Amino acid sequence: MSAARPRRLPPSPAPAGGGTRPGRTVRRRSAAAGALALISAAALLLPSSATADSGSATAAGSGPATAGWAGSWGTAPAPAAPDGLSREGFDNRTVRMVVHTSIGGDGLRLRLSNAYGAQPLAVGRTTVALPASGSSPAAAPGSLRPVTFDGGAAATTLPAGTEKISDPVPFPVPAGANLLVSVHLPKPTGPASWHWLAQQRSYVSGHGDHAADPAGTAFSRTETSWFFLTGVDVQGPRNRGSVVALGDSQTDGSGTTQDGNARWTDAFARRLALDPATRGLGVVNKGLGGNRVLRDGSETDRPQRGTSALGRLDRDVIHQSGVRAAVLYEGVNDLQLTPRASADEVLRGLRTLAGRLRARGVHVVVGTLTPFKDSPLWTADAERARTELNTALRASPDFDAVADFDLAVRDPADPQRVRAGFDAGDHIHLNDAGHRALADAVPTGALSADPVPTDARRHR
Known part of the structure; x- marks a missing residue:
């Protein structure tokens, strides 16, 4: 799908049983180098099926290969903690998060969540890149690409209780490698939909839009959680x-x-x-x-x-x-x-x-x-x-x-x-x-x- 409207998350059903409601380093380096070479190619075109969403189980099982979308990385969102950054939220700051792919591809799209938000979430400039090295907040030269929403918009809004999928981004994604995803949050977010136990460093900037910064110098704060990205x-x-x-x-x-x-x-x-x-x-x-x-x-x-x-x-x-x-x-x-x-x-x-x-x-x-x-x-x-x-x-x-x-x-x-x-x-x-x-x-x-x-x- 070329533009994804926010999906209202359904209420939690009552559970059975008595609740209330509920790659190796060498390979990674070589894959990253290959990806950078592909980024420098004259044209990066997704096949015509890029707009088709294969999010259902039945769509995925059509044979030994599928031209549709498949999850390469994901995490589960949760409500904010009683205190700390997740409770405070963000105001005109940029979050740069490191995620690790399982499979690669010709293009990607991001999933963002405001599942537990109490107010609309304004999402500003968003980018994806390969890190310069390891889990560094600096982007590899020439790898940073913009992410758009709703059919080409540079920004979007997620109503409370919804999630959204970005537009497809032509990007040669290496398998078993780290990616940098940067999201500018231009307005007060309120308590964040987050994932607290990332076992992975993320980076928070001072005030301003730093999503397109190749360098990591603006990202002065380190966290070990992911925010809004799922x-x-x-x-x-x-x-x-x-x-x-x-x-x-x-x-x-x-x-x-x-x-x-x-x-x-x-x-x-x-x-x-x-x-x-x-x-x-x-x-x-x-x-x-x-x-x-x-x-x-x-x-x-x-x-x-x-x-x-x-x-x-x-x-x-x-x-x-x-x-x-x-x-x-x-x-x-x-x-x-x-x-x-x-x-x-x-x-x-x-x-x-x-x-x-x-x-x-x-x-x-x-x-x-x-x-x-x-x-x-x-x-x-x-x-x-x-x-x-x-x-x-x-x-x-x-x-x-x-x-x-x-x-x-x-x-x-x-x-x-x-x-x-x-x-x-x-x-x-x-x-x-x-x-x-x-x-x-x-x-x-x-x-x-x-x-x-x-x-x-x-x-x-």
């Missing part, structure tokens, strides 16, 4: 759609190296790229620290934990571009945070998620919950519930496959604990090696198969 879609002849990971801090990357792109989803994207059967599948990370299957973060003193998985499924998974498969890896917070849910309640919630996805033709892989003994919130009751839930997940016919994350990272000498070499230090979150073990544990057969259309599922 996705980068790409288009290319070799893309085959995307896999969306829905989860909590374990998927979000808590415990991994900052700026290291070491989340299990990053490692999984690299694994998919190496296998001809799965090459061309993007990986979109919709993990959210503190998130639960059944309850919203607004029910606690930490609203930034976000809307429950049941409540955000449509926005964060089903409405993503080219989604053909999902990995559900969530539930430990339901078992350990008060009010605690039972294993049966969480199982019913995960089954509901899977049912809604499979009805849309999306393949579903469910992950078992990893150990957390000796972490501050561990209890014997929570451990019994985790074991019960994992046993049920391994035997359930409601999912297309099971990723046995528990088996992949538990200590063989004490299965209630994470193996020492995978422990990030708090006995629940995993380090970089632990995340690589998770990535290796995801079965890929269900991901490489074409999704089954809804009508066909009805006749099974």
